[in-house]
Amino acid sequence: MTGPKPSQTTVAHRVEYGIKSGIVSVLVVGIRRRDPGAIVNAGLGLAAASLPDVLEHRYDLEFRPWQRVYATIAMLTHAFGMLGPYDDVWWWDHLTHTHSATLLSGIVYAVSRRRGRDPRPDVIGVVACVGVLWELMEYIIHRTADRLGIEPILITYSKFDIVFDLVFDLLGAALVLVFGEQLLENFIDDTTRSP
Template sequence: MVEATALAISLQTGIFVLFLVAVRRRNVAAAINAAGAFVLALLPAVAEFGLQIVLARSVAFGPVLPVWLGAAGFLHSLGMLGLYESTWWWDHLTHTVSAALVAALLYAGTIVALPVLLGVDGSGPAAPVTVASTFAIGVFWELIELVAREAGERFDIEPVLVHYGWRDTAADLGFDLVGALLILATDLRVFVPLVEQFPVATGAVLLGTGGVVFGGSVLMMVGLGSAMRA
């Protein structure tokens, strides 16, 4: 526990250092990405504190989530400073690590929430739901990158997220699936104790996330189609 906490703090510090490097280089996109990664890395600690005040009881997020968020954020922030362009496999690594985190949370959430939402055992549907949902979130992210590129070109500003072409998009989605399949192959249920503390809220978050991903993807595809025809 102590070692994991120290590792999480080290990764958070590393992300903040990368943010300072990006600011010094006047790399706006890298700075914004590092700032976002830093906020996400701190989110479990902030949520623990906030929920303890709101619910008046101790809420344990555990050591794994902060470390995983920190690792994913550090790898992405480092990539934004040049490794995405100079190291061909870096993008594959970051997508696999990030997608595995998303899949692990979805896997645990499905196992815990389906009995609450539908009154059925969530272990059976967990695998297909995890793969499909991870892929859908990957598509959602790739569409955000496309929108960022279009916005950058239209307003002549540096995009916060960079789109490297359709071949790269296909590879990204492929490694998103690799991350999800790694979770299923190892039957990794490390986040089940976390989401079991909030079974009803977990179900609501899963449904809300699904609505945002589906609705947002449709809106972005319509918008991109209109932009391309203009």
């Protein structure tokens, strides 16, 4: 005899839990390797993976199951990348920049739409500014770590890397501008939807 089938929400929660377990695994491996980049990024990833819960509670929002999984995967890919894929897989950095940019773009898109504004300039402007600030922070952290003789938690590879990072950030923003109305409708009030 078989029991009831689990709902999509139950399955998504199990998947989300598994992904968070993956982030914890990165943290453990980082500790064992004494890899500060993996430790810091996994710790921040775990904190960021809890944001959907905080936002739902504080702002009376409801994430769809796939949205929670999507956001948590972004945290895992970034943390896991610190264990080697950023150095060994040529497209890993492009993937994580695009993925992270879709998360930031989604937030900006939903806030703009809830305020009855055209989200396009807000999404492009915020993603471009945050992308530049991120690259500047990455550069400062890398140079400071080099001067102190410690392993950096973030790495700038080259000027071309910076340009590619910004291009893929803007690709993430463009994806949200194209698909945001359909994929983020649960965060947009009915009164502010486009006709």
